[in-house]
Amino acid sequence: MEKSLNSSLMVVTPRLPFATWAGSLESREDVPEVGAVSEDGTAYLVPQVREVEDEDRILDQLHQRVFENELSVIVKDSALWPPQRNLDTFLEWFDVFFHPAIFDLSEGTPKAE
Numbered sequence: 001m002e003k004s005l006n007s008s009l010m011v012v013t014p015r016l017p018f019a020t021w022a023g024s025l026e027s028r029e030d031v032p033e034v035g036a037v038s039e040d041g042t043a044y045l046v047p048q049v050r051e052v053e054d055e056d057r058i059l060d061q062l063h064q065r066v067f068e069n070e071l072s073v074i075v076k077d078s079a080l081w082p083p084q085r086n087l088d089t090f091l092e093w094f095d096v097f098f099h100p101a102i103f104d105l106s107e108g109t110p111k112a113e
Contacts (some may be wrong), residue, residue, distance in 0.1 A: 008049040013041030
């Protein structure tokens with residue numbers, strides 16, 4: 001039997017405002033091309049989601065960290081990040097999907113990098 005994790009997965013996918021912001025920085029040497037931004041999004045391991053209210057709570061608690069992580073993939077200099085990084089802006093810039101059930105099919109213990 002596979003190991004079920006007591007966590008959920010939150011997938012964050014960039015929307016047009018994020019791509020527009022990233023595109024505005026493309027002339028800088030330290031910024032990757034917008035095409036390098038994954039259209040598949042980024043998966044985050046988050047506390048377990050059992051109800052819709054859990055999703056709201058997790059977004060409220062973690063949106064700033066996730067937002068800043070996504071921005072830092074494009075440019076590390078936070079002075080170039082948009083000043084508005086609240087939950088409303090986050091939801092305008094990213095689609096968010098939660099997957100409540102996660103099964104660990106890997107062998108051994110995952111290692112943080």
